[in-house]
Every structure is written in C-alpha cells, then in structure tokens.
Amino acid sequence: MNDRTEKLNEYVQQKGEVKLKELEKIFPDVSSMTLRRDLAQLEKQGLILRVRSGAVSVDSIKGSKEVRYNLRAEENIEAKEIIAQKAVELIEQGRSLYLDSGSTIMCLADILPNEHLSILTSGPNIGIEVAKKTNPSIMLIGGQLNRNNISVSGLGAIEFVKLVNIDIAFMATSGFSLEAGLTSGDYNECELKKYVIQKAKKVVVLMDSSKINKNMPYTFAGLKEIDVLVTDKKLPDEIMTATIANNVAVY
The missing domain is CATH 1.10.10.10 (Winged helix-like DNA-binding domain superfamily/Winged helix DNA-binding domain)
Structure with a gap:
C-alpha cells in the first residue's frame, strides 16, 4: 500500500x-x-x-446481520440487471406473482411488464415501484419491517400469505452453498420464505454470483425445493451437477 x-x-x-x-x-x-x-x-x-x-x-x-439495503442496492448492479432481464422472460400475463424483497427483485420490479398481473410482495419499496405501472394489481403483506432490507415478515405476514394463491414466486437469497442451501440473515424472513415456497406452484430464485459459497445463519430452501435458478454467470461445475440432479432449470 x-x-x-x-x-x-x-x-x-x-x-x-x-x-x-x-x-x-x-x-x-x-x-x-x-x-x-x-x-x-x-x-x-x-x-x-x-x-x-x-x-x-x-x-x-x-x-449488522446484512449490509444495509442502500449499500447493497449499489453492489453488483450490472449482474442484477442481467438477472432481472432473464427473469422477466418467465412472466406470463394474468398470473399471480410473489415478489420477494431485496435489491435484485427491485431490478425485476423496475422492468416488470405493464400487464394484468396480480402482485404480492413483502417489500414496500417493491410495491411502490410496481405501482408506477397502471395494469398490475398490488397486495402488500403486513408484518414487522426490517430496515436493513426494507421487507416485512413475521406471523402476520405468514397469515396473509395463507389467504392467497401464488403461481410463481420470485425469491431472493443472501447466500447459497451446497452444504447450507439458500440462506437468509433474519429468522422471521426465513420462515416467511419457507411458507411462500410451499404455496407457490413454481419457485424462481434470483441470485448473483457473489452469493455463491456465502452462508447466512438461516436456511429457507435447498435445490430440491426450487424450480428455476437465475444467475449472471456460469455456475461452478459442482453446483451445475447438483442443479441437474434436482431438476432445477438454470438461466
């Protein structure tokens, strides 16, 4: 130096x-x-x-459990935009979508087509972003606000999710490894993610390559519980082998 x-x-x-x-x-x-x-x-x-x-x-x-949202939102911007462009191709008009919280999901919300979609989200800022479009309907789940990533979770959030149907859940993750699976830094958010994944007909995880082999304290899913993994770069060979074994499509 x-x-x-x-x-x-x-x-x-x-x-x-x-x-x-x-x-x-x-x-x-x-x-x-x-x-x-x-x-x-x-x-x-x-x-x-x-x-x-x-x-x-x-x-x-x-x-901090995780880097503050406003800092994370400025990390790996190009990667998040690549992921969002891939993920938006999976959206069909008239579907019921769950949009998780987080900066990568925000990139998806920004380019969401202005079509008749039913949007459920745990991110108040995600809902506001989608509200800039005229056709999607928007439901915000209630719960306790996490200031670090601008999301709500807790028992109230889970009770709300019980009342709705979800065609496709677009989920974010703070970390992933073959040993720990998809992980989160907050227990309540982890429990909400688990329930959303159970409810959804199809689960799409948006994950930039910086999350690989990074483990947070709480696991909310393994590869066997998701359908699609959208990322910005080619995955390591051992992870690709695991996605094939678990019938996970990779984009």
Missing part, C-alpha cells in the same frame, strides 16, 4: 462512507481512474466496500 492509498484508506475509515467526487477534491492531481484502482485495491484487502458513488468502510457496517 503506497502513501496515497494509505491516506485514502484513512479518510474512508474516518468518514465511514465517501463519494468519489469527495476523493477527487482531496486528491486533485490524481485521475478518477487511478482513484478507482486504489479503491479496488482496498476492497481486495477487505478494508472497504465499493459502491456506485464511492466507497464505505467495512468497519462501519460490521455487526
């Missing part, structure tokens, strides 16, 4: 979260491209997390 990178790291650690424009003012003789390379180096060392507009200190987000 050179002197400039050390100073840059010290500034990010002190501030917690910085914008690239701030760094350009602090280092006026350094190009934006060089600053981005410095941030990439610090990220590889596990000191910061790069986001679209700058960087955040890893220490500033330690202790």
Whole structure:
C-alpha cells in the first residue's frame, strides 16, 4: 500500500462512507481512474466496500446481520440487471406473482411488464415501484419491517400469505452453498420464505454470483425445493451437477 492509498484508506475509515467526487477534491492531481484502482485495491484487502458513488468502510457496517439495503442496492448492479432481464422472460400475463424483497427483485420490479398481473410482495419499496405501472394489481403483506432490507415478515405476514394463491414466486437469497442451501440473515424472513415456497406452484430464485459459497445463519430452501435458478454467470461445475440432479432449470 503506497502513501496515497494509505491516506485514502484513512479518510474512508474516518468518514465511514465517501463519494468519489469527495476523493477527487482531496486528491486533485490524481485521475478518477487511478482513484478507482486504489479503491479496488482496498476492497481486495477487505478494508472497504465499493459502491456506485464511492466507497464505505467495512468497519462501519460490521455487526449488522446484512449490509444495509442502500449499500447493497449499489453492489453488483450490472449482474442484477442481467438477472432481472432473464427473469422477466418467465412472466406470463394474468398470473399471480410473489415478489420477494431485496435489491435484485427491485431490478425485476423496475422492468416488470405493464400487464394484468396480480402482485404480492413483502417489500414496500417493491410495491411502490410496481405501482408506477397502471395494469398490475398490488397486495402488500403486513408484518414487522426490517430496515436493513426494507421487507416485512413475521406471523402476520405468514397469515396473509395463507389467504392467497401464488403461481410463481420470485425469491431472493443472501447466500447459497451446497452444504447450507439458500440462506437468509433474519429468522422471521426465513420462515416467511419457507411458507411462500410451499404455496407457490413454481419457485424462481434470483441470485448473483457473489452469493455463491456465502452462508447466512438461516436456511429457507435447498435445490430440491426450487424450480428455476437465475444467475449472471456460469455456475461452478459442482453446483451445475447438483442443479441437474434436482431438476432445477438454470438461466
């Protein structure tokens, strides 16, 4: 780590979260491209997390069950958009859809076709995004709000889901491994996901490649309980073998 990178790291650690424009003012003789390379180096060392507009200190987000939603929403944007474009092809007009919470599902909600669809979601922000379209009907389930990922869950949410039918459930995951399956960082959300998967005729999981071999505390499903896995990159051979063995279609 050179002197400039050390100073840059010290500034990010002190501030917690910085914008690239701030760094350009602090280092006026350094190009934006060089600053981005410095941030990439610090990220590889596990000191910061790069986001679209700058960087955040890893220490500033330690202790959370999951990285705050507004930070995660800026991670792997290109991958999430690729996944959403694939997933939207699986939607048929007139169907009853469940849209899970999370930033990848938000990308799907953004490009959802303006057709007659019945949308049920645990994400208030997902519902608001879908409401920008005129044809889909929208139901928000009730429950306790998790500020980290803008979702509701709990007993009230499960009781609501019992009353509805679901053709296709589009689910998000915080982690996946062959040993632990699909995992979540919150117990109540995990229980809601389990129930939605039981109710749905078809289960589609949206997962970017950064989630592979990352385990969160609670497992909500294994490969045998889902029908489709949508991702941004080719899966490792051992995972592809497991999806074939469990009759999971991969897009």
